[in-house]
Amino acid sequence: MTVRALEDLDAAALVYAERVAAPDADPGYERDRFTRECLPLAHRLASKFRGRGEPLEDLEQVARLGLVKAVDRYDPGRGSFTAYAVSTISGELKRHFRDAAWAVHVPRPIRELLLEARHARTQMTAELSRTPTVAEVAARIGAPEAEVADAFVANGGYSPGSLDASPVSDDSTAPTLGDLLGSTDADLDGVDDKLTVSGLLMRLPARERRMLAMRFYGNRTQVEIAAELGVSQMHVSRLLSHALSWLREAMLSDTPPVWAGRAGVSAGPDLRLRVERADGAVTVRVGGEVDRDCAQRLRLCLRHAVATAREDRLVVDLSAVALLDAAGVATLVDCASAASVAEVPLAIAGAGPTVRPVLKLSGLAAILAD
Known part of the structure; x- marks a missing residue:
């Protein structure tokens, strides 16, 4: 805006004030004519706010409203009309951005x-x-x-993204942002199952939990799991199968079943030993699963039983044993050898259908009780 334009508006404002004050003046006509003369000023001020997210036409309407307020409130005795109009119009434009231009209400x-x-x-x-x-x-x-x-x-x-805009391309057939939001999460149905399984896993013995983690989270093969745990691949297969069967049953029931050994034997995976002496016999009752982790405990218990049996007969009761691996068989062979040296009669009783064949193949058939 040039200095000449400012002077012209100030002069026009004085002329407008004189005409309105005349006895035969038409205030409405004079107001409209003076306002039209000042419209270029409103247009220039509105153009300064271009590019801030609001259409220029809307800004011009706001600037013209501010111009009308400046014309109605102008008092020639208080100074330049142009300075007053610029302040009023700019304030109206800023108020518009502050109050009306926000897409979301913000305090x-x-x-x-x-x-x-x-x-x-x-x-x-x-x-x-x-x-x-x-x-x-x-x-x-x-x-x-x-x-x-x-x-x-x-x-x-102030200017959120449109849900009708496409984040992929400007093609009208491309999916919009709204099409990509709010879709059904395919994994949502599995949340309940995952939470249930995570709780049931904590009910399993530590060894079974470790095997399941290595198999399904570590993507390890049964051979690799067996090598790390020091057991046979067949043993790993049996334990995994048993754990998965228990998890399936627990998932389908309201009350999780009690963890049991294989073949329905109600015994936990940990080794349980109890020594009894009665009727001229020392009976070592073994329960649970005998593997490499607990075979040494069984070996020490049987060695002590052989040493304290003296003239009594030694009976190893395996009726509560759910599983006997190679380490457990070696322990029984060691016990048989120690009993033979100490001349203590030894018998193995209660061997189940999964344990008896292994003992027979290991050379212990002679001491197996019917």
């Missing part, structure tokens, strides 16, 4: 804090040659860091 204190924070961030970016952190901006303007962070987040409410 006024946050909007004012955002303006201050953005101004401080611009200055600090030039000073530091980098974008300042939220804490640095908060320290500059003397506001709490949390409120400054909320203000920057609220900045997204």
